[in-house]
Amino acid sequence: MPDFLPTPTLPATVAAPTLAQRLALRERPAGTPIMRQDWSELLFLHWPVPAELLQPYLPPRLQIDTHDGMAWLAIVPFRMSKVRTRISPPVPGANVFLELNVRTYVHLDGVPGVWFFSLDAANPLAVWAARTFFNLPYLRATMRLDEPGPELRQFTATRTHSGVAPAIFRATWKLGPPLPAAEPGSLAFFLTERYCLYASNKAQTKLYRGRVAHAPWPLRTAQVLHLESTLIESQGLPTPAGEPVVHAGSPVSVELWPMRRV
Incomplete structure (x- = not known):
């Protein structure tokens, strides 16, 4: 069973964030981040999905974010490295690991962000800490990332977390040339420029927001050469139709702020 179950009713539709509100989140938040890490070898796999299909799976106050009337469901594998808190250096053996998430995009009070259906990770300590302190649905998994050629990547994952639906992911992709910077308002901008995440307790009675x-x-x-996955189906969602919209991300350094109740 997924960590979060669909709610039976839909909230009233509210206005989506404006472009100005989306661009404002590019600004670094005030205060001190609690964690820093680097993200690399990232692949965005996005499918358009009717908003009414995903809305029941969200906490009552969150609203599905849409582009040209469609919601988007994504699988995102990547490597996390140089993981450290603001007061400690990277811990050998725990500062580099692979992660894989299933996500959609939401907004609340004009603030767009990411909602995670699941986050599989190959680091038991990270899974425990994220579930315990951040209310994020992290799950244990075994993962491997290979480079069979200079521009080829092969990512494999098998969920090992007890008490939840099993899932696997297998993908091979070939990296292509760089793309121009995503134009504000474009689909690429909507899908990849996300600087906020939302989380909820399991009963969906408390909602939290964090900034990155x-x-x-x-x-x-x-170019995706092979894709096999049951991650989306493990959440009780139907398999998306058609081929995904694909982007690869070059490395970025990331700062994370505390999750705050909203």
Whole structure:
């Protein structure tokens, strides 16, 4: 079973964030981040989905974010490295690991962000800490990232977390040339410029929001040569139709702020 179950009713539709509100989140938040890390070898796999399909899976106050009337469901594998808190250096053996998330995009009070259906990770300590202190649905998994060629990447994952639906992910992709910076208001901007995340307790009675800061993703083209996954289905969602919209992300350095109740 997924960590979060669909709610039976839909909230009233509210206005989506304006472009100005989306661009404002590029600014680094005030205060001191609690954690820093680097993200690399990232692949965005996005499918358009009717908003009414995803809305029931959200906490009551969150609203699905849409582009040209469609919601988007994504699978995102990547490597996390140089993981450290603001008061400690990277811990050998715990500062580099692979992660894989299933996500959609939401907004609340004019603040757009990411909602995670699941986050699989190959680091038991990170899974425990994220579930315990950040209310994020992290799950244990075994993962591997190979480079069978100079521009080829092969990512494999098998969920090992007890008490939840099993899932696997297998993907091979070929990296292409860099893309121009995503134009504000474009689909690439909507899908990749996300500087806020939302989380909820399991009963969905409390809602939290956290900020992240990093440079806009330097995007590349990518061609998916093989894709096999049951991650989306493990959440009780139907398999998206058609081929995904694909982007690859070059490395970025990331700062994370505390999750605050909203």
